Amino acid sequence: MSSTLSEQINDIGIEDVQAPKHFRVIKRGGDVAExxxxxISVAVTKAFLAVEGDNAATSSRLREQVRELTQQIVSAFSRRMPDGGTLHIEDIQDQVELALMRSGEHKVARAYVLYREEHARQRASRAQGIDKPHPTINVTQPDGSRQPLDLGRIEVLVTEACRGLENVEIKRVVDESLKNLYDGVTAEGVATALMMTARMLVEKEPNYTFVTARLLQDNLRREALSFLEVADEATYGEMEALYKPAFQAYIARGIEFEQLDPKLAEFDLERLGDALNHERDSQFTYLGLQTLYDRYFLHREGVRYELPQVMFMRVAMGLSLNEANRNDSAIEFYELLSSFDYMASTPTLFNAGTVRSQLSSCYLTTVPDALDGIYGAIRDNAMLSKWAGGLGNDWTPVRALGSYIKGTNGKSQGVVPFLKVVNDTAVAVNQGGKRKGAVCAYLESWHLDIEEFLELRKNTGDDRRRTHDMNTANWIPDLFMKRVIEDQEWTLFSPADTPDLHDLYGAAFEKRFAEYEEMTRTGQLKLFKRVKAKDLWRKMLTMLFETGHPWITFKDPCNLRSPQRHTGVVHSSNLCTEITLNTSVDEIAVCNLGSVNLAVHIVDGKLDSEKLGRTVRTAVRMLDNVIDINYYAVPQAKRSNFRHRPVGLGLMGFQDALYKQGIAYASEQAVTFADRSMEEISYHAIKASSDLAAERGCYESYEGSLWSQGVLPIDSLEMLVEERGEQYIQVNRDQTMDWTSLRETVKTQGMRNSNVMAIAPTATISNICGVSQSIEPTYQNLYVKSNLSGEFTVINQHMVNDFKEAGLWDEVMVNDMKYFDGSVQGIDRVPDELKARYATAFEVEPKWIVEAASRRQKWIDQAQSLNLYIAGVSGKKLDTTYKMAWALGLKTTYYLRAQASSRVEKSTLKGTDGKLTGVKVPQAEAAPSAPSPQAEAPLGSAPPLACSIDDPDCEACQ
Structure with missing residues (x-):
């Protein structure tokens, strides 16, 4: 009781009211008191004050009323029990309520009734473990029962979600969330209201993405813990004690459900449970965690029973099954994954530790020129796609339209009808039920069907000769590019007549191609077509601009720089153009991917070389383990993978790493950083594979490889220069590390893996880690990302931090950025230095993207998934950009992201809702682009929608 209320009661003079003799009171808990x-006077006074306000406390009328009512109540008990006795507390309260009603104080009586109900509710809540119940909102439980909304727990959840984050407001999230709740809401509804409130604030303060993710975890924990029968729910702090039993229960249930490999039970689960770090749950952005929930966590009958740290430990255990010290290795691998220093590829995250551990990312096949072989290859596609593999098919051997068929004495229909079947197979057999099947068909530029191949993705023409769901890529020999530059003719052949061209490259290809051309002049070859090389090149670029396909990839650098030249030929790349491995009828090439998070290796504004070395060393070991543990859906893949053991270590977060160093993407400093960072990754990766060879033995086909000759990727660059000719290539050869000693190490110890590096798109795993994908420049500084998990406001946190430091971040800046589609270039008050640093993908000239890729390529034994962003597209600009990519030694390119020079004007008006609403005013029809990353979207009250660049439903994000 407060001193103020005590004084009020003393003023009322309750000492004049005599208590009845020999009366005792039974409390609700059963205790007996005097x-x-x-x-009674206190209760009556509170009821009056609730109705009449604090000013009534000084009223003589109130003092008299309280005294009289108290006397009436006491007298009533004295009359009822003149000799005294025992009363229950509820009897006393009933008498108070009755006295107020009889005296005509109906409003006060009502206030007293509500007071009693509230206290009854509080007592019931405390019995249910709720210390701070909401006065009016009840939560509907899964069994249909209702209990008061626990305000105390909500405050704890939001406080924990905001812990350690600047510029976030606990009270604002709590208060705004409560406005969106109603009586009878479900527990999931409460969690959703909290998340939505935090999510709406992301565009003003990026840290709210972490708040939203932490609030989402309340739902995740409730779902998993209750399913595992560990707890009904838990706060972040409580998970410190609950993660271990949850992990142990998860292993048992997963094995029981025949989802997890029974070998996981053989690990020291006590020790591994102790190694789980619940604090790392705080690293996730909302997009990252929602992506894991929707697509990665193991589930049973729609219930996700896997938690984030449990998933990382499951993957780590799955990759440690064959390690001698499997518990030590599992903890080492877990530390790397859970810290986001390195992230395994999506198939590995999906399947490691499960009963069917298909962990590899990419499969490359060559399709033979025989009907049974063609349909055998299509069957292989289906089996590999079923287990979440991305596919690259080499179709060059298949005879062209009009070629003679000896067995039937007929003529071939060419490649295109079979590609339609491949397209439909990819649609029918998706990747484990988790994402669309995805395949890319490659055709060499001398194939007689190349012109029709270029048109496969057009929306016009005979739909039976169109493949709307499949990717396509040109496999271009250097000779073709030379003919384009020199404006010469080019000849198209059927591979049935020129089968050896498929396996030749460099000078040998040029010599044989010239011989076949001579045979067309002498009449020895009847089926051919002569075209101007420039015209075919122009059609390639036109189709690339109009349909997004076929991609431009280069045959000769892929082969001339391949460490495995002695065992075969690289006939194509993969789905995402970063893998360059040999294929044949007997071997399906397989590659296992993972990526270093470059952003977290920038410490105090510079690259932490020691940390990077540790990360790469462990990552290569994890990737090598995949080969032995992997499930192989077809025997040709297993045979190839065990013989050559290729892996593809890549990187992500390149743009974030630049931001952390204050470097603009379009700058010489960025190009130099691309060079130096890739050099370090390459050095450590090659060293790690060589050290593994000393421990485990070399890969089977090592002898005769470039590695065995002491030729490293930086050395193979000279082979390309020599074969192509100095006049056609311009490559930087600078190096800073001790490559001489590494050559000797490799020659002495050998290599465990035929190939070690490849830079994949990483769109989904970079979302998980909350960094920029792969080597991409920032798409936009503020936009809405739409994917299978929903729509997510994404804002460049580095930019916000710099703008805050410069005093530029406010509501006006947010609206300006919405108006300019996430760009800062049109905002006058932004300094030029910040405009340069935060230029978006279409504001970075493609020459910088290509130059940085060229510097990386000299260190990589495979290739890069390199998207090109070109604003103000013209034929000349496309021609220059792709010729530059070839001249700078790139092996492959990926998507063309084209933006028309003609844009849509927008005006900003004040709507009736008081919010800024974007209005689009058509000015000129945009030039065609596929896919179009800059599709206009409503602006003002919401950031612009992004394209599906990083939509997991899109082929770009495998």
Missing amino acids: FDTAK
Whole structure:
């Protein structure tokens, strides 16, 4: 009781009211106490004050009323029990309520009734473990029962979600969330209201993405813990104690459900449970965690029973099954994954530790020129796609339209009809039920069907000769590019007549191609077509601009720089153009991917070389383990993978790493950083594979490889220069590390893996880690990302931090950025230095993207998934950009992201809702682009929608 209320009651004069003799009171808990008249006066006073306000406390009328009512109540008990006795507390309260009603104080009586109900509710809540119940909102439980909304728990959840984050407001999230709740809401509804409130604030303060993710975890924990029968729910702090039993229960249930490999039970689960770090749950952005929930966590009958740290430990255990010290290795691998220093590829995250551990990312096949072989290859596609593999098919051997078929004495229909079947197979057999099947068909530029191949993705023409769901890529020999530059003719052949061209490259290809051309002049070859090389090149670029396909990839650098030249030929790349491995009828090439998070290796504004070395060393070991543990859906893949053991270590977060160093993407400093960072990754990766060879033995086909000759990727660059000719290539050869000693190490110890590096798109795993994908420049500084998990406001946190430091971040800046589609270039008050640093993908000239890729390529034994962003597209600009990519030694390119020079004007008006609403005013029809990353979207009250660049439903994000 407060001193103020005590003084008020003393003023009322309750000492004049005599308590009845020999009366005792039974409390609700069963205890017995003396009858206290003062407590009746206090209750009555509170009821009056609730109705009449604090000013009534000074009223003589109130003092008299309280005294009279108290006397009436005491007298009533004295009359009822003149000799005294025992009363229940509820009897006393009933008498108070009755006295107020009889005196005509109906409003006060009502206030007293509500007071009693509230206290009854609080007592019931405390019995249910709720210390701070909401006065009016009840939560509907899964069994249909209702209990008061626990305000205390909500405050704890939001406080924990905001812990350690600047510029976030606990009270704002709580108060705004409560406005969106109603009586009878479900527990999931409460969690959703909290998340939505935090999510709406992301565009003003990026840290709210972490708040939203932490609030989402309340739902995740409730779902998993209750399913595992560990707890009904838990706060972040409680997970410190609950993660271990949850992990142990998860292993048992997963094995029981025949989802997890029974070998996981053989690990020291006590020790591994102790190694789980619940604090790392705080690293996730909302997009990252929602992506894991929707697509990665193991589930049973729609219930996700896997938690984030449990998933990382499951993957780590799955990759440690064959390690001698499997518990030590599992903890080492877990530390790397859970810290986001390195992230395994999506198939590995999906399947490691499960009963069917298909962990590899990419499969490359060559399709033979025989009907049974063609349909055998299509069957292989289906089996590999079923287990979440991305596919690259080499179709060059298949005879062209009009070629003679000896067995039937007929003529071939060419490649295109079979590609239609491949397209439909990819649609029919998706990747494990988790994402669309995805395949890319490659055709060499001398194939007689190349012109029709270029048109496969057009929306016009005979739909039976169109493949709307499949990717396509040109496999271009250097000779073709030379003919384009020199404006010469080019000849198209059927591979049935020129089968050896498929396996030749460099000078040998040029010599044989010239011989076949001579045979067309002498009449020895009847089926051919002569075209101007420039015209075919122009058609390639036109189709690339109009349909997004076929991609431009280069045959000769892929082969001339391949460490495995002695065992075969690289006939194509993969789905995402970063893998360059040999294929044949007997071997399906396989590659296992993972990526270093470059952003977290920038410490105090510079690259932490020691940390990077540790990360790469462990990552290469994890990737090598995949080969032995992997499930192989077809025997040709297993045969190839065990013989050559290729892996593809890549990187992500390149743009974030630049931001952390204050470097603009379009700058010489960025190009130099691309060079130096890739050099370090390459050095450590090659060293790690060589050290593994000393421990485990070399890969089977090592002898005769470039590695065995002491030729490293930086050395193979000279082979390309020599074969192509100095006049056609311009490559930087600078190096800073001790490559001489590494050559000797490799020659002495050998290599465990035929190939070690490849830079994949990483769109989904970079979302998980909350960094920029792969080597991409920032798409936009503020936009809405739409994918299978929903729509997510994404804002460049580095930019916000710099703008805050410069005093530029406010509501006006947010609206300006919405108006300019996430760009800062049109905002006058932004300094030029910040405009340069935060230029978006279409504001970075493609020459910088290509130059940085060229510097990386000299260190990589495979290739890069390199998207090109070109604003103000013209034929000349496309021609220059792709010729530059070839001249700078790139092996492959990926998507063309084209933006028309003609844009849509927008005006900003004040709507009736008081919010800024974007209005689009058509000015000129945009030039065609596929896919179009800059599709206009409503602006003002919401950031612009992004394209599906990083939509997991899109082929770009495998």
